[in-house]
Amino acid sequence: MHPPENKLTEDSQIQQMPNPKLVSVLLGQHIGAVCSSMVQKKDKVQFGQQIGQAEGFVSAPVHSPVDGVVRDIALQSHPVLGREMAVIIDVDAESSIKPLPNGQFTADFDETAFSDKQIRDAVRQAGIVGMGGAGFPTQVKLEPNPQTPKEVLIINGCECEPFITGDYRMMMEWTYQVIAGIKLACRGAGCPTVRIGIEENKPEAIARMAELLKQCSGAGNMEVVPLKTKYPQGGERQLIKAVWGKQVPTGGIPPMIGVVVLNVATCAAIADAVVNNAPLTHRVVTVTGGAIANPGNYYVPIGTSVQDLIDHCGGLTENAAKVVMGGPMMGLAIADLSTPITKASGAITFLTEETITKAKYERRQTACIRCGRCLTVCPEHLNATRIAHAVKSDLLDVAQNYHMTACIECGCCSYICPANIELTGYIKTGKILLARAKKRMPK
């Protein structure tokens, strides 16, 4: 499937975003246990200071991106969880600002100066999580697994979502840092080979990564794999299939077949964490869409509110209608502009009325005519219409019989549906209902 790419910010260099007046660092920015706060109201915090304690193995600590004073520890809007506790910090006027990478990484970067244990510890302490969107704690992925030895580290440079360009800019501008991060991750995870998957619609990134890899020492096991441009090529399971030819079993995860997948942004963060001991406090965010005055790629303190980003980017246009954390295919529409950027928010897309609304007649959901387009586009070979209708009829067992939980929520079925049925929405609802029924999730 090929939704329009709309990479408006393809040529915008990554720019520094100045510190906002207030940041809200959410204590749950990752998959896994929510952090406990290590600070109290009115405490002074410093740039890089740890403020949230990881709880358990699958968790990641959080750090302050600024110098300031804790105003409160309170519930804050969360793009995924609805509401979650956050450390709200008043930013000092003279707070230090994290600079953009200064080119400290070069072709001769030697990752063997760090032991694999050192690398994993640094990644854990820096609170690095998957920055492509899911936010899975990275050190868990790197952890050695005696049952299934790791075969390959796959780097996700697909960026198949429309509009988003952050990973592309990082591959173009921070190439050596990204490569250094890949080398470190490879060593940390103990993978014998590395494959970097990049979609063919980014030929410059493919050329630049391949060329600089050639100049790097000790990159003989690394290779750039150009991939067909299609959505969702960058889905973890689709990427593994395309790059390594292996299929992750239904309900399984990549480690089961000896594969580690990391996103480009995560690799850049790993390099920073291991070499500079810098915790994950900033990330590249693509601010894009037809409804924002100055779209671009910004290096943003994690915890900055969407409203602050809007103000920094020249405000919204008249016809702004929807604010999406992430890209238009998988991103989450938010209702509250005070929602902060998290470690996993790679983009904010501001969509116009015209983009989200089709002709008036077409807006109405009509009956499924069983045209089968949702089956044709599904990358996981699911019967979206059957699952959605089962969920609608509250028949979760039937939905699960059609492998509802195998859905990766890429949104292809809803995108293509001529009857405007929110198939992905129904399936997501069904998954939540099922999880509740299994009492995995509180009511």
Add this chain to the structure above:
Amino acid sequence: MLSKITVSPSPHISKAYSTRGIMLDVIIALVPAMVMACWYFRAPAIILIVTCAVSCAATEWLCNLIRRKPDSVNDLSAVVTGIILALSLPPNLPAWVAVIGSAFAIAIGKMVFGGLGANVFNPAMASRAFLTASFGMLMTTWTVPATIDATMPVLSPAGADAITQATPLNWSKQAIKGKADAAVVNEQLMATVTGSVGGCLGETSAIALLLGGAYLLFRRTISFHIPVAVLVSAFVFAAIWYFADPTAYVSPILHITGGGMLMCALFIATDPVTAPLPVKGMWIFGIGVGMLVVLIRIVGEYPEGVMYAVLIMNALTPLIDRFCKLVPAGGKTHG
């Protein structure tokens, strides 16, 4: 500024087409067949097509009114049903019969099941079956196209009335009974390609139907699976009889070009509502339709089998769907 934020599940963009667009594509694809029908059968063809399309749309509107549902005439599916029904009627059918047929197609064939997307049987074929049962004589009387001379000898197979027995399939039935020579019928091949033979309004011209089908395939409104399955299975199945006895059985090519086979393969069996969803199911469905059509034509009492073949396979569709459940990309187990 942002006065109102829209919140909805992802994705937040969608492809700009609709059910209405699909139906419009089908109507466009049926234009060549409609033009040929009007060319060969003149005024009665125009009257029938317009009558069926309008009365189908009117019935849909009325049903929605009675059911207190939002009007759905706009999605054009009723018009498509009307046109397909008209094209599968004999040209001389009185308009009032067509109105009854249209009302049946929409009211009983579709709306009683819950409207668009919920019907079990193809509404046009259900209605045609109803008309055949109710107006048997009218439904099997064939006028010859206005463009050819009805007295031409080749059109009068042994002892048959040229006016009422003019379709190639009727001749092939005669051939099976030994009352006509299959080889003579085979000579009609060219006529069935252009459409210069007796038969249902839109089914006579193979070339017009193929043109429309090509458009649908090009626009990806239909997938190739069902048409290919229907045509190949019908061809292979008919060929078995043909090679067994070429004097009694007409050539398999004539089975494809003659009668409603192409109409069925491209426009009727491909109705998504009443056909299976998975590709494997489409193959089974198509092969079933193709074989049943030939079986009815050759072994059954009727010269034409499209209608019943489609209805029978429609009835089997839920079973086929269940039988051909998709296997997820990562295998069957789930955690």
